[in-house]
Amino acid sequence: MLHTLGLLLGCQLLGEITVRGFGIVMPGPVLGLALLVLFLRALPTLGDQVRPTITVMLAHLSFLFVPAGVGVIGNFEVLLDDGLTLLFILTLSTVFSMLATVGTFVGVRHLIERRAA
Amino acid sequence: MTDVANLWSYLSTTPLIWLTTTILAYLAADGVARRLGHPPWANPVLLSVLLIAPVLWLTRTDYTTYFEGAQFIHFLLGPATVALALPLWDNRATIRTTVAPIMLALFAGSIVAAGSAILLARAFGLPMEVLLSLAPKSTTAPVALGISEAIGGLPALTAVLVILTGIIGAVTVTPLMNLLRITDWRARGFAVGVAAHGIGTARAFQVNPVAGAYAGIAMALNALLTSLIVPVLVRWLI
Numbered sequence: 001m002l003h004t005l006g007l008l009l010g011c012q013l014l015g016e017i018t019v020r021g022f023g024i025v026m027p028g029p030v031l032g033l034a035l036l037v038l039f040l041r042a043l044p045t046l047g048d049q050v051r052p053t054i055t056v057m058l059a060h061l062s063f064l065f066v067p068a069g070v071g072v073i074g075n076f077e078v079l080l081d082d083g084l085t086l087l088f089i090l091t092l093s094t095v096f097s098m099l100a101t102v103g104t105f106v107g108v109r110h111l112i113e114r115r116a117a
Numbered sequence: 118m119t120d121v122a123n124l125w126s127y128l129s130t131t132p133l134i135w136l137t138t139t140i141l142a143y144l145a146a147d148g149v150a151r152r153l154g155h156p157p158w159a160n161p162v163l164l165s166v167l168l169i170a171p172v173l174w175l176t177r178t179d180y181t182t183y184f185e186g187a188q189f190i191h192f193l194l195g196p197a198t199v200a201l202a203l204p205l206w207d208n209r210a211t212i213r214t215t216v217a218p219i220m221l222a223l224f225a226g227s228i229v230a231a232g233s234a235i236l237l238a239r240a241f242g243l244p245m246e247v248l249l250s251l252a253p254k255s256t257t258a259p260v261a262l263g264i265s266e267a268i269g270g271l272p273a274l275t276a277v278l279v280i281l282t283g284i285i286g287a288v289t290v291t292p293l294m295n296l297l298r299i300t301d302w303r304a305r306g307f308a309v310g311v312a313a314h315g316i317g318t319a320r321a322f323q324v325n326p327v328a329g330a331y332a333g334i335a336m337a338l339n340a341l342l343t344s345l346i347v348p349v350l351v352r353w354l355i
Contacts, residue, residue, distance in 0.1 A: 008196035015199070025344045027259045029198035030337050036202035047206060054200045057193075058329065061319035062161040063143045064194045067187035068258065068280050069166040070139075070173070074180030078274045085241050087285075090254065090278065093234040094286045097255060097312035098293060101226030101335075105304040108218040 004053035011035045129178070135186025142168040155323050157291040162316055163284050194315070198257075201318075201333035208330040215303060222304075223335065226311035227342045228350070230255035235354045245355075250274040252351055254282045256343035257314045257336060264347050279314070286313020287320035302328040310335025 014035055016028030024031070040046050079086055128134045146164035153159050173183055184191070205212065212219070231252050238248040250270035253261040258279045265275035290309040299305055306328030309317035314336050322329030 005196065008199045011199045011202075012195045025263070026341055027198070027257065029195045030257075030340050032195075032199040033202045033205070033337055036199050037206055040202060040206040047203060050200075050203060054203045057197050057200050058204065058322050060143075060147070061197055061315065061322055062147070063140075063165075064190055064197055065162045065280070065283065065316050065319065066139050066143055066165045066169070067184060067191040068276075069162045069284070070169050070183060070187065071180060072277050072280045073166060073170045074173075074183070075273060075277050078271070078277055082241075082243055082247060085243065086247070086251070086278065087281065089234060089237040089241065089243075089251065090282050091285050091289070093230060093237060094255070094282055094312045095289060095293060096233045097226050097230035098286065098290060098308040099297075100229035101222045101308040101311045102294065102297065102299055102304050104225040105215075105218045105222035105307055106299065106301060108221050109215065109301070109304070112217060 001053045004050045007036070007039075007050060008032075008054075011039070129176075129182065132186035132189065135178075135183045136189060137186075138169060138172060139165070139187050139190055142172075150323075157288050157320075160284055160287050160320070162287070162319070198315070198337075201337065204326065204330035205334055208327060211303065211327070212330075212334065218304075219307065219331075219334065219338075222307055223311060223338050223342060226308065226335075227255070227339050227346060230312055230339075231343065231347050231350050232354060235350060239355070245269075246271055247274065248355070249351065251278055252347050253343055254278045255312050255314065255339065257340050260340045260344055264344055268348055268351055280316070283313045283316025286317040290317065290320060291324065303331045306331035307335045311339050314339070 011032035012029050015030070015032030018024070019026055019028045019031055076083075142165045143161060145168060146161045149164060150156075150159040150161050234251045234254060235248060238251050243251075246269065249268050250265050252268065252270070253264040253275060256264070256279075258276060261275050261279045262272045265272050286309050290305065290313070294305045294308070302325045306321040306325070309321050310332030318329065318332035318336050321332035
């Protein structure tokens with residue numbers, strides 16, 4: 001567990017240093033993710049070593065969002081008088097985005113499969 | 118009574134009490150969600166918040182004090198994002214066969230997420246700074262805050278909108294995809310990752326590991342794309 005945590009934090013740190021050092025518009029952890037993929041590729045046994053800890057971590061990913069979620073309640077007044085309108089817009093826009101994504105994904109996949117067949 | 122007051126004044130200055138409260142609230146929320154078979158509306162983030170909020174209100178604890186304890190959990194979002202590399206790696210064979218759907222769906226979903234928010238905000242006549250705060254709402258919080266600040270939005274408002282978007286996406290994805298009869302876990306996961314970042318990804322991992330892997334890819338790619346397209350969309354659509 002400690003090895004995995006060290007590796008994850010190390011990748012994040014390298015990501016943060018690179019992002020800040022070169023002024024890249026990308027969060028450090030996302031670059032850290034890419035780095036970890038490279039490590040997993042370079043070391044074939046690494047995946048099995050980190051799997052137990054990472055599986056638990058990702059199964060409880062929701063837990064890590066609770067403090068930020070409580071922040072929504074704590075900062076509800078920033079929604080001003082537009083609270084209901086904003087909730088309505090967020091719901092519509094999120095559904096539209098999922099429709100566009102899933103429609104494109106399935107559509108393109110079908111096109112490719114048809115051409116291959 | 119003084120003893121209780123003393124104990125409280127001691128506890129309220131350490132991170133222990135709010136860290137413990139957060140873990141217990143989540144365990145209770147997750148336990149309920151699990152027992153019910155993870156129905157979409159029993160979102161663990163939402164349920165936990167609904168359990169913690171009254172406790173903070175009753176003890177008259179402000180968010181800053183709460184966050185001194187909860188920050189240790191919040192901090193783990195960074196390493197958890199890095200950890201998404203493993204499901205990505207484990208699913209590399211199927212990912213390799215879906216590169217074209219991934220890239221095109223990413224563009225479509227990312228543009229619609231920001232574009233529809235901007236157009237709806239305009240249609241409802243919302244103030245410009247609210248509109249600008251809304252535009253990056255589908256991407257992961259640190260990126261969204263950076264974009265909001267750069268284009269003249271209010272980062273504090275964006276922070277709230279990002280979390281609400283995540284919860285809305287996590288709650289609506291399952292009924293929406295079932296309604297559309299989408300059975301491809303890759304497509305389902307990818308959609309919620311683009312539209313609802315990490316909270317959507319957390320939901321995807323609850324439902325199916327392949328959906329989780331694709332949601333993670335979507336979230337990471339959308340963090341990059343949103344920061345490129347939102348400034349352009351804002352210029353075009355306003």
